[in-house]
Amino acid sequence: MHSTINSLNDLRVGVVGPGRLGTALAAALREAGVAVDGPAGRGEIPVRCAAIVLCVPDGEIEAAAATVAGAAPLVGHTSGATPLSALAPAGTAAFGLHPLQTFAGEAAAGAAFTGAGCAIAGTTAEALAFAADLARALGMTPFEIDDEGRAAYHAAASVASNFLVTLQAAAERIAAGAGLEPEQARQLLLPLLRRTIENVGELGPGRALTGPVARGDEATVAAQRDAVTDAAPELLDLFDQLVHHTRALVGARASDTAHTLPSRAVGAMRTVRTVAELRKALAPERRAGRSIGLVPTMGSLHEGHLALLRRARTECDVVVMSLFVNPTQFGPNEDLNAYPRDEQRDAALAEAEGVDLLFAPAAEEVYPPGFATTVTVAELTGVLDGAPEQRGPEHFAGVTTVVTKLLNMAGPDVAYFGQKDAQQALVIRRMARDLDIPVRIEVCPTVRDADGLALSSRNAYLSAAERERALGLSRALRAAEAEVAAGHLDAATVLGAARTALDEHGIDPEYLELRSAADLSPAERVNGSTLLAVAAQVGRARLIDNTILGGTS
Secondary structure, three states: OOOOOOHHHOEEEEOOOOOHHHHHHHHHHOOOEEEEEEEEEEOOOOOOOOOEOOOOOOHHHHHHHHOOOOOOOEEEEOOOOOOOOHHHHHHOEEEEEEEOOOOOOOOOHHHHHOEEEEEEEOOOOHHHHHHHHHHOOOOOEEOOHHHHHHHHHHHHHHHHHHHHHHHHHHHHHHHHHOOOOOHHHHHHHHHHHHHHHHHHHHHHHHHOOOOOOHOHHHHHHHHHHHHHHHOOOHHHHHHHHHHHHHHHHHHHHHHHHHHOOOOOOOOOOOOOOHHHHHHHHHHHHHHOOOOOOEEEEEEOHHHHEEEEEHHHHOOOOOOEEEEEEOOOOOOOOOOOOOOOOOOOHHHHHHOOOOEEEEEEEOOOOOOOOOOOOOOOOOOOOOOOOOOOOOOOOOHHHHHHHHHHHHHHOOOOEEEEHHHHHHHHHHHHHHHHHHHOOOOOOEEEOEEEOOOOOOHHHHHHHOHHHHHHHHHHHHHHHHHHHHHHOOOOOEEEHHHHHHHHHHOOOOOOOOOOEEEEEEOOOOOOEEOOOOOEEEEEEEOOOOEEEEEEOOOOO
């Protein structure tokens, strides 16, 4: 049996355990179009199933596995802590499927799984692949955890989820000292809790940390300790331990900051909005001989942008990030008005990464009244995204014009771009060379989510189902890489493998082409410097991706 996401619709999956997880899992699988038998009660055996998932307490897994022995070719459990050896009584290939999610309430089944991580394991490659496909069918992101790492993984999950509940209960207990009832305290603290979690997700623990310990306000910490002593003395040891570990986190953050920000005081990022302000701010830095790095962005920052900022921070004395949604690179029917904008969020992320200057001009500052000049690069801009049936060469004229202006405005020593926009990077390098602009164009690797999807601001447009389809782009590239690794270098074979992967995800590409990575001329064979580029519309999002293929000519 070979399982894929598409073939799950042809399989029948048994679920044992009518508790919260078993009930939610069975319902979510049905919503995903999978035939389900269950949730069955203890001692009941699902019939005619390709796989059986045991959603029972850890202590009952071995007995449940023995009960279903011989009933299906694959048997799995949903425990985060129990090794796969507990499934040995089933006498068949085993897998683990642990949703990194909590099931305390009555959330809709599909929504409970969508977007969550899922720890998977398998005693065979087939079992592992089935667990991964099952996780993806439920909208989760699978990642492999072996038995040796299972306890540490489960402890991390407990700290992030179970102990968070314990801390909230402690906060409500302490709030009683301020005269707040538990329910009242809960409702008042929940928005703070939610925002804190969002900050951790966006910035990481060190940079998300705020409050008196982070500020070094020892007087306030001492007053808080006295209040805990009065309101909930049984929590004093917990409070002291939390203060201790928070101080350690502050110390680690300060150490990291000192290492990565050699020429900048923490919290000193300035925002400027005019060319005159930008040049005035950079003039003394340039006179002092400090190197200047520029990271041009259109905002809606994600980890890909942050990777560019970190690279600039490690290589340059002064880091400038431009934040400008450039209207001239959008076509008449493109998403200029809908393009995500949140300057406050982007500024916070930029500052956290050590940016010195945020240049956020208005459109009128970049294109003043009477502006009539365009910078164009021939040859490279008439194919792929620049083809007339795609975005057209006008798109790249908008890009090269605004980048030329930004380079002239900031005068950086280095400008940083991402490999995900491979054609754009090639065009900008050619432009800088042809116009003798004294800047080094640095192209940094594409940043991807754990499942391979290239990061893009337009990923925000994708629904869970569309995001799953969008994985077809990166999987098409991986399929092509596999062909090249196997020694198949002709364009027909390489492109055929990529197109098959796209077809499996229901994606009809706008283009899928092999071209020279040096000049974008058509390539009939992978020769060691060959660009495989793909673009496709997935829902509202137009996505692009690429890889450089190697080989021998």
